[in-house]
Amino acid sequence: MISVEEARARVLALARPPEPEQIALEHALGRAMIAPAVARLTQPPFDAAAMDGYALRSADLPGPLSVIGTAAAGQPWQGKPAPGTAIRIFTGAPVPAGYDRVVMQEIVTRDEDQITVADAGQNLNIRARGNDFAEGHEFQPARPLRPADLALLAAMNVPRLTVARRPRIAVLAGGDELVRPGSDPAPGQIISSNDIAIAALAREAGAEPIVLPLARDTEESLRDRFAEAEGCDLIVTIGGASVGDHDLIAKVAADLGMERAFYKLAMRPGKPLMAGRIANAAMLGLPGNPVSAVVCAKLFMQPLIRAMQGLPPGPEPLQAVLGRDLPPEGNRQHYLRARLSAGDGIPVIEPFADQDSARLWVLAQADALLIRPADDPARKAGERVNYLPLQQR
Numbered sequence: 216m217i218s219v220e221e222a223r224a225r226v227l228a229l230a231r232p233p234e235p236e237q238i239a240l241e242h243a244l245g246r247a248m249i250a251p252a253v254a255r256l257t258q259p260p261f262d263a264a265a266m267d268g269y270a271l272r273s274a275d276l277p278g279p280l281s282v283i284g285t286a287a288a289g290q291p292w293q294g295k296p297a298p299g300t301a302i303r304i305f306t307g308a309p310v311p312a313g314y315d316r317v318v319m320q321e322i323v324t325r326d327e328d329q330i331t332v333a334d335a336g337q338n339l340n341i342r343a344r345g346n347d348f349a350e351g352h353e354f355q356p357a358r359p360l361r362p363a364d365l366a367l368l369a370a371m372n373v374p375r376l377t378v379a380r381r382p383r384i385a386v387l388a389g390g391d392e393l394v395r396p397g398s399d400p401a402p403g404q405i406i407s408s409n410d411i412a413i414a415a416l417a418r419e420a421g422a423e424p425i426v427l428p429l430a431r432d433t434e435e436s437l438r439d440r441f442a443e444a445e446g447c448d449l450i451v452t453i454g455g456a457s458v459g460d461h462d463l464i465a466k467v468a469a470d471l472g473m474e475r476a477f478y479k480l481a482m483r484p485g486k487p488l489m490a491g492r493i494a495n496a497a498m499l500g501l502p503g504n505p506v507s508a509v510v511c512a513k514l515f516m517q518p519l520i521r522a523m524q525g526l527p528p529g530p531e532p533l534q535a536v537l538g539r540d541l542p543p544e545g546n547r548q549h550y551l552r553a554r555l556s557a558g559d560g561i562p563v564i565e566p567f568a569d570q571d572s573a574r575l576w577v578l579a580q581a582d583a584l585l586i587r588p589a590d591d592p593a594r595k596a597g598e599r600v601n602y603l604p605l606q607q608r
């Protein structure tokens with residue numbers, strides 16, 4: 216069996232280069248830029264007042280000075296500067312040429328059109344032209360766009376962006392035992408929960424998921440579903456990946472001409488993961504156990520979806536301190552559902568006692584996956600270990 220690292224490299228190699236798409240700025244949240252945006256102006260475009268108060272010349276301090284005009288945001292003062300004068304000015308207004316500082320109105324005493332300044336201090340209260348960015352500066356973060364990025368791009372006067380087209384993901388769950396949430400399960404039936412989670416994980420990573428109708432445990436039913444996935448960039452199957460008589464995914468995928476990148480890896484949970492390409496689509500065959508499916512999707516599907524958008528696969532493991540002793544590990548790299556708590560500069564991590572890969576309740580309590588390498592020896596509380604966060608903290 217190959218290692219998790221080797222499997223990850225082979226999965227990432229399934230990504231085709233991202234396809235460009237032009238979109239309006241207001242639709243760009245969460246999207247991946249694949250061409251730089253170029254600032255069409257300099258910001259601020261002029262020396263701007265950072266406070267409400269008076270523009271004046273430092274040499275004239277402490278006054279008295281006569282106020283000879285007003286400058287407001289959007290309404291520059293156009294007069295002629297002179298020694299011994301001040302301009303009433305408001306935040307965001309261009310500082311008129313000939314004046315070198317702005318004093319806050321709180322430290323100014325005004326009597327009619329005369330002002331005196333108590334103690335102007337060091338701060339000139341002027342935002343210099345171009346102190347944020349200059350015309351021609353390029354912006355292309357290597358991560359999905361955040362709300363503040365949209366503000367920056369707007370300030371750069373860039374109304375349209377070139378982003379990666381969202382990868383289309385077909386999510387295919389199968390099994391004779393499965394029915395949809397809200398139905399009345401007959402004896403032996405359970406609710407299909409995995410496809411909901413996998414579609415959500417796909418969306419979280421920037422993809423557009425399509426949840427296909429549930430497949431039955433027949434080759435024909437699976438072939439029909441694969442046909443419905445036509446045109447998708449990635450097909451993610453759930454279940455039927457193992458060795459049982461009803462585990463048909465490998466057979467049907469092979470019949471459809473799947474080029475296999477690997478099947479099975481030294482990982483727990485998630486051993487029966489399958490990856491490859493079928494025609495124009497990448498394919499991931501996730502194991503059916505709900506926790507295994509989610510862990511595999513986090514470790515392989517989300518990085519693949521990011522790579523399809525030209526983004527770094529991320530996230531890298533973080534460090535924590537073990538909250539309790541752990542026994543030696545088996546021969547597969549283990550991702551243990553765990554809980555984090557605040558520690559002394561570094562979080563403390565404690566895995567749950569029950570690591571059954573069918574227990575969604577435990578997964579819902581977990582906020583991290585503690586990573587133990589294959590054949591890791593016994594560990595003591597206080598030792599440092601790696602983990603992957605399960606949620607944004």
Ligand SMILES: Nc1nc2c(c(=O)[nH]1)N[C@H]1C(S)=C(S)[C@@H](COP(=O)(O)OP(=O)(O)OC[C@H]3O[C@@H](n4cnc5c(N)ncnc54)[C@H](O)[C@@H]3O)O[C@H]1N2
Binds near residue numbers: 407458462
């Ligand atoms: N003899 C062996 N048996 C098993 C092995 C093995 O190596 N030898 N591996 C085990 C491991 S590890 C896993 S993980 C599972 C994975 O099996 P499959 O991918 O074939 O999954 P299924 O058999 O179809 O289902 C397993 C389990 O998960 C439930 N399931 C499936 N789909 C869904 C869904 N959409 N929503 C909720 N739950 C789902 C299914 O009912 C089963 O309970 O195999 C072990 N067996």
Ligand code: MOO
Binds near residue numbers: 482487507
């Ligand atoms: O992937 Mo399986 O969960 O190791 O039980």
